[in-house]
Amino acid sequence: MQKITETIVKQTISRRKAQSHKGTYGRVMTIGGNRQFGGAIILSTSAAVYAGSGLVTCVTDPINFASLHARLPEAMVISNQDATSIKQLLPTMDVVVIGPGLGENYQALKLLELTFSTIQKQQTLIIDGSAISLIASHHLKLPDTHLIFTPHQMEWQRLSGLPIKEQTPRNNRQVQEKLAGTVIVKSHRTEVYLATSKNNWRNTAGTAAMATGGMGDTLTGIIAGFVAQFADSNQAVLAAVYTHSKIADYLAKKQYVVLPSQIITHLPEYMAKMAQSEND
Ligand SMILES: NC(=O)C1=CN([C@@H]2O[C@H](COP(=O)(O)OP(=O)(O)OC[C@H]3O[C@@H](n4cnc5c(N)ncnc54)[C@H](OP(=O)(O)O)[C@@H]3O)[C@@H](O)[C@H]2O)[C@@H](O)CC1
Ligand SMILES: Nc1ncnc2c1ncn2[C@@H]1O[C@H](COP(=O)(O)OP(=O)(O)O)[C@@H](O)[C@H]1O
């Protein structure tokens, strides 16, 4: 196992070019948030914006529009029932996140299938939460695109068939090869199995202060923002995993529990620090 450390973050996050605009930093679509789990997609969408994505569009139940906009006027919204707009806009994105708070009912399944049939080969699809559980329970065929799975250990058990005790690096790698996507197995020490490299990685940051609902939803937004902006996708994934946990470690020095929304608000400052020290 290789160690994920701050060196990767410093290598990944570079200073922004003066001659750039929002289009330079990537388009992200976040899909999820039913009536019960609106908070999950609000966190994911906020993390994508605060991580620096140029333009972010959230596809969610319209019941979540007002609360999302109250916290995050930067995000655009589309109704999760508006298949025409989704089909039209999704192919223009660099990165699509599906799953945070999506739920697992019939409507959620149809939205996942629509996403799979619309996504293009050159795009990146981050599959999280309910979307992972739906793939497992409905044996869905995966689309031909750049895939990143972000399961926690139980979601990984559902998708891989590996009981948590048998989730060893060797077994995880075997299933990753079948899925043909990058797999991030989240736990107190998250492991990353990259699709285009044989190296396996383990996070060196992270704290039990992170053990609170919405923490993984936040990670998906950071990964989306980093993959949308930075040239090397593998580095971007590793840097995102570390950044999420490192900000939590910093806040946990003075806090018993760290809230996902606090990690989000600290992203721009941490990223500026990493960009300044890119050549250290
Ligand atoms: N504010 C919001 O809107 C929020 C919305 N959310 C959304 O809810 C949806 C469902 O996601 P979910 O993760 O809550 O539920 P599920 O997939 O059933 O997994 C839980 C089961 O797995 C087990 N488990 C074992 N190992 C584990 C591990 N390392 N990490 C975690 N769990 C582990 C665990 O064991 P236990 O706790 O019983 O010991 C339990 O039996 C999803 O769309 C998500 O985005 C949430 O993000 C919360 C905030
Ligand atoms: N004890 C812990 N130590 C370090 N990281 C943790 C700990 N507990 C949870 N995390 C991190 O918090 C996130 C939880 O993700 P997930 O279970 O999907 O949350 P949610 O679905 O509620 O958003 C993961 O990134 C995981 O690594």
Ligand SMILES: [Mg+2]
């Ligand atoms: Mg989750």
